[in-house]
Amino acid sequence: MSGHKEIDAVTGAETTGHVWDGDLKELNKPLPRWWLYVLYASIVWSIGYWVLYPTWPLVSTYTHGMLGYSQRIEVARDIAAGKESQAKFVAAIAAKPIADIEKDPDLMEFVLRGGAAQFSNNCAPCHGRGAQGFKGYPNLNDDDWLWGGTVETIERTLRYGVRSGHPDTHDSAMPRFGVDQVLTSAQISDAADFVRSLSGAKADPAAIERGKGIFAEQCAACHGADAKGNQEMGAPNLADAIWLYGGEKSDVVETIRTGRAGIGVMPAWEGKLDPVTIKMLTIYVHSLGGGK
Amino acid sequence: MDPVSRFIRDEPDEAAPGVARIAVDAVSSKEARSLYAARQPIYPKRAHGTFRSIKWAVMVVTLGIYYILPWIRWDRGPGLPDQAFLLDFANQRLFFGPIEIWPQELYFITGILIVSALGLFLVTALAGRMWCGYACPQTVWTDLMIAVERFWQGDRNARIRLDQSDWTIEKIWKKAATHASWMLIGLATGGVLVFYFRDAPTLAAELVTGDAPGVAYVFMALFTATTYLLGGIAREQVCIYMCPWPRIQAAMFDSESLLVSYRDLRGEPRGPHKKGQTWDGRGDCVDCKACVAVCPMGIDIRDGAQLECIQCALCIDACDDIMGKVGRPQGLIAYETFRNMDARSEAERRPVQFVRSRTVLYSALIAVVLAIMGWAWVVRSPVEISVIEDRNPLFVRLSDGGIRNGYTLKILNKTHGARTYHLSVEGLPVTEFSILGQETSAAGMIVEASAVRAFKIYVTVPARAKASLTASSMPLQLVITDEETGDRLTRDTSFRSAGR
Numbered sequence: 142m143s144g145h146k147e148i149d150a151v152t153g154a155e156t157t158g159h160v161w162d163g164d165l166k167e168l169n170k171p172l173p174r175w176w177l178y179v180l181y182a183s184i185v186w187s188i189g190y191w192v193l194y195p196t197w198p199l200v201s202t203y204t205h206g207m208l209g210y211s212q213r214i215e216v217a218r219d220i221a222a223g224k225e226s227q228a229k230f231v232a233a234i235a236a237k238p239i240a241d242i243e244k245d246p247d248l249m250e251f252v253l254r255g256g257a258a259q260f261s262n263n264c265a266p267c268h269g270r271g272a273q274g275f276k277g278y279p280n281l282n283d284d285d286w287l288w289g290g291t292v293e294t295i296e297r298t299l300r301y302g303v304r305s306g307h308p309d310t311h312d313s314a315m316p317r318f319g320v321d322q323v324l325t326s327a328q329i330s331d332a333a334d335f336v337r338s339l340s341g342a343k344a345d346p347a348a349i350e351r352g353k354g355i356f357a358e359q360c361a362a363c364h365g366a367d368a369k370g371n372q373e374m375g376a377p378n379l380a381d382a383i384w385l386y387g388g389e390k391s392d393v394v395e396t397i398r399t400g401r402a403g404i405g406v407m408p409a410w411e412g413k414l415d416p417v418t419i420k421m422l423t424i425y426v427h428s429l430g431g432g433k
Numbered sequence: 434m435d436p437v438s439r440f441i442r443d444e445p446d447e448a449a450p451g452v453a454r455i456a457v458d459a460v461s462s463k464e465a466r467s468l469y470a471a472r473q474p475i476y477p478k479r480a481h482g483t484f485r486s487i488k489w490a491v492m493v494v495t496l497g498i499y500y501i502l503p504w505i506r507w508d509r510g511p512g513l514p515d516q517a518f519l520l521d522f523a524n525q526r527l528f529f530g531p532i533e534i535w536p537q538e539l540y541f542i543t544g545i546l547i548v549s550a551l552g553l554f555l556v557t558a559l560a561g562r563m564w565c566g567y568a569c570p571q572t573v574w575t576d577l578m579i580a581v582e583r584f585w586q587g588d589r590n591a592r593i594r595l596d597q598s599d600w601t602i603e604k605i606w607k608k609a610a611t612h613a614s615w616m617l618i619g620l621a622t623g624g625v626l627v628f629y630f631r632d633a634p635t636l637a638a639e640l641v642t643g644d645a646p647g648v649a650y651v652f653m654a655l656f657t658a659t660t661y662l663l664g665g666i667a668r669e670q671v672c673i674y675m676c677p678w679p680r681i682q683a684a685m686f687d688s689e690s691l692l693v694s695y696r697d698l699r700g701e702p703r704g705p706h707k708k709g710q711t712w713d714g715r716g717d718c719v720d721c722k723a724c725v726a727v728c729p730m731g732i733d734i735r736d737g738a739q740l741e742c743i744q745c746a747l748c749i750d751a752c753d754d755i756m757g758k759v760g761r762p763q764g765l766i767a768y769e770t771f772r773n774m775d776a777r778s779e780a781e782r783r784p785v786q787f788v789r790s791r792t793v794l795y796s797a798l799i800a801v802v803l804a805i806m807g808w809a810w811v812v813r814s815p816v817e818i819s820v821i822e823d824r825n826p827l828f829v830r831l832s833d834g835g836i837r838n839g840y841t842l843k844i845l846n847k848t849h850g851a852r853t854y855h856l857s858v859e860g861l862p863v864t865e866f867s868i869l870g871q872e873t874s875a876a877g878m879i880v881e882a883s884a885v886r887a888f889k890i891y892v893t894v895p896a897r898a899k900a901s902l903t904a905s906s907m908p909l910q911l912v913i914t915d916e917e918t919g920d921r922l923t924r925d926t927s928f929r930s931a932g933r
Binding site: 174175243244246249250253269270271272273280282283284285340341378381382383428430431 | 471472670674823824825826829830831832833834837839869870886887889891896
């Protein structure tokens with residue numbers, strides 16, 4: 142722009158000096174000074190970023206900046222800081238027996254939160270995020286336990302699993318009464334009527350009576366004469382209101398017919414998870430409301 | 434043109450016998466200022482009089498409160514800060530004497546802010562921008578900065594001469610002393626601010642030894658810089674360009690608001706008055722421009738009410754002084770209402786109506802908000818509880834056919850001692866409950882002083898009572914009872930089941 146300043150006659154404002162189409166002129170509306178100075182200051186400030194922080198991409202690398210900042214380093218530092226802040230809890234969990242941990246409210250808060258997180262990561266795919274279970278996968282909130290609901294038995298199940306292949310695993314198999322033709326379809330139906338009657342289901346009394354005899358012969362060895370199950374062998378309580386594979390007659394018939402054997406597998410977590418995590422999961426599961 | 438030379442003109446006028454005509458322009462008046470022009474310096478002259486004295490007093494009181502408040506102690510017992518006023522981030526509380534405000538009670542702060550805003554509206558409706566003119570930190574600190582400037586460089590004329598002169602040793606040290614003093618004031622301002630957030634004596638020692646948290650130094654630096662920049666350098670620019678309040682306040686005035694006004698009916702036509710001349714047929718204004726010279730905003734009050742005027746009333750002091758000298762009645766510039774401004778004679782003047790619809794409305798709103806806050810404070814409980822229902826699973830069927838629901842009960846104990854609470858469950862005819870980690874359901878839940886504790890509660894409706902579950906969601910109440918005081922606190926929740 143030339144040094145000459147033209148003043149627009151109508152507005153009294155300066156023009157930029159450019160002319161279009163012979164007579165079109167543009168008014169010069171400079172930025173307010175304070176605004177302009179803030180802009181300049183920001184530009185100067187930004188140079189500091191070039192020097193201090195990673196800024197410019199190069200062909201195979203980038204300018205690292207003097208501070209050596211990187212988000213990866215930040216994350217690693219955060220993780221280390223997290224571990225550090227957890228260290229005293231982890232040490233206490235490792236050192237104390239479970240009964241003592243359960244009496245320490247501060248430690249319990251850590252265990253239950255950590256246990257919930259570990260449960261979501263490791264257990265929820267089969268047992269559900271709320272540990273509510275699915276057909277064939279036990280609900281861990283209730284008071285019905287296949288292999289025992291004390292902290293000791295829960296920890297054992299967690300460590301060695303069920304039908305997991307681990308040398309110390311829980312193992313059991315219900316016979317395939319129908320598939321292997323041990324019982325006829327009619328007998329299976331009677332047995333199903335009988336076990337369902339134990340938790341109040343209605344059926345023909347004659348069928349129940351026949352089923353009672355079949356039960357005493359075929360089932361009582363594992364499930365007990367009173368049908369209340371046997372946690373030593375993982376035989377479920379058939380007299381309660383909880384059915385792992387469903388409590389409708391068709392469900393129970395299917396269970397007796399096929400035994401449902403071999404499909405319920407719980408992995409052995411020993412070796413996959415560290416002892417402290419297994420301990421936290423034990424306490425967490427025990428705390429879900431059904432713990433004995 | 435050199436921005437300073439404009440003030441030195443060949444106008445050796447006398448406005449009236451013994452009254453100099455001051456060569457000064459109202460640089461901030463709407464006509465004179467342009468957004469695109471360089472800022473023109475203002476050299477406010479020292480004023481003497483009633484309002485100047487009031488402003489000094491307000492400055493002493495407000496700055497006194499600001500600087501002294503963090504040092505006042507208040508014993509709250511062991512484990513709690515003994516600072517009377519403290520915004521305690523570590524304990525997540527606001528301490529103010531006997532008052533403790535927890536984060537979930539921030540509505541008290543909201544209430545205080547609402548009352549403050551309404552109070553500002555009320556004062557503005559009654560007497561204009563009293564806040565801007567007397568109490569606003571920007572005004573108070575700018576006033577202080579100008580006083581410091583005057584101390585080192587002298588009054589208006591001396592300062593203009595100094596700015597005009599070459600860079601002599603004298604100019605350098607006077608300017609340096611001024612800016613150094615401003616920065617010290619800024620440092621003191623920022624330095625005291627951080628004491629509101631951390632125990633003052635401890636932090637003072639930490640600041641000296643360099644052990645204070647980094648954020649303390651950052652905020653000190655920030656407030657040192659802003660005090661120096663806004664109070665020392667920017668001054669009236671903040672009020673004219675940065676502050677939203679001048680734009681809003683025009684809606685707060687009405688014809689009965691007392692505003693700093695030039696009574697033009699009496700003052701005009703203005704002009705110099707010579708000895709022995711009659712006052713008939715002319716106004717009382719001798720056009721000495723004393724009112725413009727003292728104005729920290731750089732305006733001419735005789736232009737009428739304007740956005741740039743913070744109504745500090747220094748022009749009243751200046752004009753009253755002149756009126757005394759020329760032997761005319763004081764009050765040519767005065768607190769006046771728009772309506773009385775138009776009065777042509779004393780007979781037309783009306784007493785100011787302080788009670789009018791908007792002042793009544795503001796006062797009523799203030800009273801209502803204060804009443805609500807007072808009520809909330811009185812019924813405020815020393816314990817707060819919240820109940821979170823388990824959502825996954827909603828309910829658990831037990832082996833005997835009973836139904837169990839899980840709840841997380843959080844208890845916040847706001848008292849200064851550990852408390853024990855007992856739980857009971859109400860709303861359903863038969864329920865059993867257990868508290869995770871407690872031997873029996875009757876065991877007390879202990880919550881330490883000033884702490885929140887979460888308890889896992891399991892409520893069971895046994896099989897024999899299932900008939901009471903007539904719907905999939907039944908109302909249920911968890912009640913805690915303070916073992917010491919017997920105070921009960923109830924939270925409504927619900928009991929879920931498959932229903933009938």
